Amino acid sequence: MRFLLTISLSFWLVAAQAESVRMLVQNSPLAGSQFYALGDFWGEIKVGDRLELVREPDNPHDSKAIRVEWRGHKLGYVPRTQNGAIAAAMDAGDKLTARVSSRSDNKNPWQRLAFEVFVEL
Numbered sequence: 001m002r003f004l005l006t007i008s009l010s011f012w013l014v015a016a017q018a019e020s021v022r023m024l025v026q027n028s029p030l031a032g033s034q035f036y037a038l039g040d041f042w043g044e045i046k047v048g049d050r051l052e053l054v055r056e057p058d059n060p061h062d063s064k065a066i067r068v069e070w071r072g073h074k075l076g077y078v079p080r081t082q083n084g085a086i087a088a089a090m091d092a093g094d095k096l097t098a099r100v101s102s103r104s105d106n107k108n109p110w111q112r113l114a115f116e117v118f119v120e121l
Helices: 002-017 084-091
Strands: 022-029 050-056 065-070 073-077 096-103 113-120
Touching: 022 084, 022 096, 050 084, 065 084, 084 096
Parallel strands: none
Antiparallel strands: 022 113, 050 065, 050 096, 065 073, 096 113
16 A cells, blocks of 8 residues: 555655656557648658647538647648547547657658547546
């Protein structure tokens, strides 16, 4: 029991000292990048770069749509098959962050850029 208390106390102290604690929610490929600005900024985008997630509940193609932006430029979307939980979390007011997790020169647009989504605790 003392061991668990020490671990819990240690986690609390680390969390209290950290600016925030975040938990990985998912890692996804970027959808639709061939239609947006990814190609225009490909040479500038780096692994680890912050991405913005923007809810589009009025999107005519998908009411759970989430736009992915880099420095104010629309790069694409969270894939439709993977956006349900993130959309629900955003709608509930959860604080989510995202970052570039990998890039590839692959010709397949679904394999060019992947990103991670975190919930801030």
